[in-house]
Amino acid sequence: MSDDLDLLLSQPLEEPVDAAFSARVLANIGGMRARDDRIEIAALVLASCLVLTLLSLTHAGQAAALSASQLAYSVPFALGISLLFLSRLLLDAIPE
Amino acid sequence: MSDSDRLAQNAAQGNVAAFAELVRLHQGKLRAFLRRMARGDAALADDLAQEAFLEAYRKIAQFRGEGSFASWLAQIGYSRYLMYARKHKLESLDDSIEQSHGTEAALHAKLDLEAALARIHTAKRAALTLCFAEGYSHEEAARIMNIPLGTLKSHVLRGREEVRTMLTAWKETP
Numbered sequence: 619m620s621d622d623l624d625l626l627l628s629q630p631l632e633e634p635v636d637a638a639f640s641a642r643v644l645a646n647i648g649g650m651r652a653r654d655d656r657i658e659i660a661a662l663v664l665a666s667c668l669v670l671t672l673l674s675l676t677h678a679g680q681a682a683a684l685s686a687s688q689l690a691y692s693v694p695f696a697l698g699i700s701l702l703f704l705s706r707l708l709l710d711a712i713p714e
Numbered sequence: 715m716s717d718s719d720r721l722a723q724n725a726a727q728g729n730v731a732a733f734a735e736l737v738r739l740h741q742g743k744l745r746a747f748l749r750r751m752a753r754g755d756a757a758l759a760d761d762l763a764q765e766a767f768l769e770a771y772r773k774i775a776q777f778r779g780e781g782s783f784a785s786w787l788a789q790i791g792y793s794r795y796l797m798y799a800r801k802h803k804l805e806s807l808d809d810s811i812e813q814s815h816g817t818e819a820a821l822h823a824k825l826d827l828e829a830a831l832a833r834i835h836t837a838k839r840a841a842l843t844l845c846f847a848e849g850y851s852h853e854e855a856a857r858i859m860n861i862p863l864g865t866l867k868s869h870v871l872r873g874r875e876e877v878r879t880m881l882t883a884w885k886e887t888p
Contacts, residue, residue: 623878626827627846631750633742639760640737643767647730650768 666704670697718783726775737767744791750843751795753832766791789858830880838873845870
């Protein structure tokens with residue numbers, strides 16, 4: 619009985635056919651990645667806004683704003699350019 | 715290093731195509747294991763397998779290659795099944811199944827085996843499946859189930875004995 623039982627137990631499990639299972643998993647992974655990307659971008663924008671707000675309260679930030687106005691650019695424009703630059707830097711820093 | 719382990723390393727570096735290949739290679743084995751764990755409930759097994767693959771994708775960077783990718787995936791799948799079973803109190807089903815076994819006495823030996831395995835405790839069912847049908851060593855099976863080696867061996871011995879007792883009793887039932 620033991621030998622028969624071991625033989626029975628050792629029979630490989632019958633593997634179900636794929637039947638689009640893999641495709642469904644990969645579609646869910648795609649959705650998960652898209653969601654993660656959106657969260658990442660929102661976090662980056664928030665972080666950038668926070669950094670720029672804090673920067674505008676410092677001497678360096680005010681000096682930068684003054685320089686910008688002296689160069690005939692408005693402060694919002696300078697901050698906007700800085701925001702874009704900072705976002706790009708942060709995006710580049712994130713591994714693929 | 716196996717092909718799967720190499721693919722897992724590529725996937726850990728962000729290669730989605732490598733992970734897609736891992737899904738195609740391992741879906742059959744994982745789903746079959748979870749079907750045995752879920753007592754033949756194919757829909758539940760596929761849902762759990764899907765969740766296991768998503769978790770594996772999230773954690774792929776944690777795969778260190780200490781065991782095989784297949785055993786790492788089985789570990790995630792088994793843990794998913796345990797969480798589901800605890801949440802839905804699946805083990806309590808054992809009693810109701812036990813009462814109806816006499817009607818199945820004439821089933822084919824393979825079906826009898828599945829019926830007997832469905833009646834034993836989850837850990838024993840997993841231990842027997844991993845060590846016999848899946849061909850894992852005792853050490854690998856213990857790692858997959860996250861239990862000490864001694865406990866795993868005890869599950870194998872006792873589970874096998876319980877299955878043997880059930881099959882013998884059913885054979886003797888007219």
